[in-house]
Amino acid sequence: MSDIQGRGGPGGGRRRPPPQTVEVVRVERVTPRLVSVHLGGGDLSRFRDAAPTAHIKLFLPAPGQDAPVLPTVTPEGGRVWPEGAARPTVRTYTPRAYDPATGTLEVQFVLHGEGPASAWAERAVPGATLALGGPGGRFGADLDAPRWWIAGDESALPAVATLLDALPWAASARVHLEVDGPDDEIPLSSRADLTVSWHHRRSPDAFGEELYDAAASATITGGTQAWVACEASAMRRIRRRLLDGGVPRESLVTRGYWRLGVADHPDHDHGED
């Protein structure tokens, strides 16, 4: 899979492909707080081979604009923004699924109540214009691992689903998912032998506490690959607990997908600080 920062050009310098303008072709409410937006209108065929848990950058129109203002890319790979125009909101999401029959890409948004991307998704209608860059992101785990321990919150549901899609039939996966309540649960499937536990948040702001408890009480045997993505502070507590519990660093992938009280949390928070 390519990196959003992609390597290329003379001397192997970093070159970032320009974002591509696309439009909303279909919107579905999956749960009261999760909306699927199907994007089309561009050449999205590179998403056919997106790695599990890959990410994209979405460029959403600034207030008052119908389409995002985009930079031009110089031959050296630099970006030049048009003067005077408000820049788009840029946020990180997961390419959930590419449909080769329609050439469309599904992206699932958590409607978490505040934030421009959440608000955009809540209003999204067919014909709405945005742009996207990617896919990017290093997967970082061994897909041939025989056993998996997976934990995530709502923001990670799309990524967990791509991971479950990619696991081989010979694998087994123990999956812990933390959501607000029973209405937020979605069907998940895999060729692997799957055991899924849905945890309901004990209070509205107790992000990741159920996942921490699941980590604290887990027996994770050698050869198990652990993958965790959720709120950044919770991810760090879970990471520490798993390391203290004997999970080798090289068998652990942790990602902070958002941070409580922080807008536009960076997409490369691996909790390794």
Ligand SMILES: Cc1cc2nc3c(=O)[nH]c(=O)nc-3n(C[C@H](O)[C@H](O)[C@H](O)COP(=O)(O)OP(=O)(O)OC[C@H]3O[C@@H](n4cnc5c(N)ncnc54)[C@H](O)[C@@H]3O)c2cc1C
């Ligand atoms: C690699 C990667 C893949 C991701 N994939 C997805 C995906 O497929 N679907 C998805 O919905 N999200 C995904 N996220 C998370 C998403 O990027 C963040 O939730 C992002 O902050 C949303 O932008 P926003 O404009 O709505 O909110 P922001 O402007 O970034 O934040 C505004 C406020 O909302 C809070 N907030 C942000 N996200 C949440 C949340 N999920 N729950 C509660 N409060 C929140 C922040 O703490 C902040 O106080 C992914 C993140 C990464 C790094």
